[in-house]
Amino acid sequence: MTAPQLPAARRISPQTWFDFATVLVALVLYSIAWPTLFVTHEVSPVAAPLLAGLAVFPILFVRVNPAMGWAISAGAALLISVGLQPGADNDLPFQVVHIIVLFVLLFAVALRASVPIVVMAWAATSMLFATTMPGSAEGPLWGWAIGFGALALFGYLVRILLASRRKLERQEEVTELERARRAILEEKARIARDLHDVVAHHMSMVVVQAQTAPYRIADLDPAARAEFESIGATARTALNEIRGLLGVLRSDGQLPEHAPQPRAADVVALCESALRAGLPVQWSVSGELTSVPDTTGLVVYRVVQESMANCARHAPGAAVHVELAVEPGMVSVRVRNDATATVSQPGAGGGHGIEGMRTRVVAVGGELHAGSTAAGGFEVAVKLPIS
Template sequence: MFMKSTKQPRPRRQRLRGLARGAGRALALPGRLAGRNVDITLALVAALLFSIAWPTLPLTNAVTPSLLPVVALWEVGPLLLARARPLLAWGLALAVGVGFWASRSALPDWPMPWPVVYFLVLLALLVGVCLRAPWPEVLIAIGGTGAVFGVVLDGDLKNWAWGQAVLAIVALLVRWLILSRRQLAREAELGEVERARRAVLEERSMIARELHDVVAHHMSLIVVQAQSAPYRLADVDAATREEFTSIERSARAALTEVRGVLGVLRSDEGERLVAPVPGGGDVASLLASAQAAGMPLTWDALPPTLGDVPAAVGLAAYRIVQESLSNASRHAPGEACHVRIDADEEALHLFVANAIGADSLPAEGGGGSGLLGMRTRAEAVGGDLTAGREADRWQVSARLPLAGGRPAGA
């Protein structure tokens, strides 16, 4: 039997966004690990600079020996915030520098008001802001650093105000390069997704053509032959005429469903249905049609709520009963078949049993894919299905949870 999807249609852009979100979730853990590695690296660099700043601080600035570790920690401490809060780290470092300049004078032989370690830390934090922060924060960092350099530094050292601007421009160029590479990678990924989508559509179009050329063509011939047989053949009685009419109705119904499958395969969205999808409410007409076709079929009273089950569950129930009846008529023709369907608050229970001869049915796993298709449909709505020989009969039993599908009419 042919299977049609019951999922809601999703436009092309939504599918691409879904794939992008799936890729983002797949990369989330490596991203967190990379951020943790950066934090560890910054901590190690800060520890190294702290070990350098402590002993060298008395060589550049007049600092009380008891305050050496504290001042050294102030110099390198903002580095620990460089990844998470780059602007805050830069602001803290700049405030430390201004306070240090106002309270601690440099030694006569040292031309700068700050130790070398602090100077390197401040420039590194400026680069971090240029690489990671939003553009308004980048402008604040460049302007603030240039203003402080222009006020604090003397003589030729004022050129550092321009030097930090050049450094910031280089950092911004690196940022642009990184972002452009990432954008190219995203475009390449979307291109791969689009190529895969086109390949799928081409494959589905090929399958649709094959179905149309083979199945739909022959089903149309069956309809025409069954419709014209009473007029082409002599001495056709009323019972035979009714049999031809039943064959015509069954062939037309099958042709309609094949056209629905063709509509799904040819649709760019992949979910549009040309023909209505059968559900729980159509099981009664399915049983009546099989009985009218001459199958020795009986069934218990159907649950009154069968037509109100979720659409996915109703479709699964219809297809399981349909496939079970098809198997019974094909492998055990003329044998009695019985159908029972029960429903409670949690699930729909299907039971189809038919009498068989000594070797009427193949063992499970042999022959076609009908049993696998029924089991797949049951599992798709969260249920389960068993099929096998029990004494002198073959039976199919399925449980379909009512929570496994969306409400009918959704």
């Protein structure tokens, strides 16, 4: 089903409508100026169309360039007043149509042009009328200046009013965007509080149960005791990281936990924790992990953490190899798992693990490559600058 089409008249912009109206007005004025020019002035039939055009057609510049239209119209008025002789029953140096066009263009100049051009147009128009209009020699010359000054001032005030209205509309848009942003932040804060309450409660119960299991269960062998200790330590670490992550979502003035973020040097402890949890992981470190900056080190830690989680999820039981190499200006990370009968592509279940890692890596100017290996496993390779 196709969307309803707007009428062609509604698809035309207001500027186009204004241009159509301007052309229509110009044609109407031209149809008046041409035949009446023979009544108001002594002019030859050959020059009449041209002189009528000079009187009328500068109004076509009223939107695109009113200053140029005013200059053409005022210059034509001066030439006509000097070069043409008025008719017997006419005292005006140029036609009434020409005067109307000059008034409209002067108003448009005050509405659109810069202040110096407005002042120049006002002064030149006042001088033109003061020196060419009948009776100006006997009357005060400042009368024309006051009249045209009032017209120019009115146009300038309209210009200020329109500019203030546009500024107010833009401010209303900014205010609406800010209101929407605050609503989003408040919703995120509410979600963060709910998540914190739910996750913190259940994770705390896991920690308590793991820590109290050796005292509640009799005759617990050392292997099981170590397993419970590993579960408790892993749960505490996950709880702290979840608190820090949810703290980012809070915008209600409640600060997040100020626990230090993981660094590259903590990857070894992460691998040891995964090994205690039953993941067959092997790791090797080349170079000093303590020399990696904290921001880059956090990315290294998260990449290894997410990669090992993917290995445990998609290739259970397969050996995992973690390789870290710190070189001058760069740190390299490789996490791969061996082939297994139940291996599946990471992300096949609709997760965003690899894309999340890629976003973190790109944010610090690094590169990430992920894909299957020739031996049938899966590998994540990352290179990060540490300059």
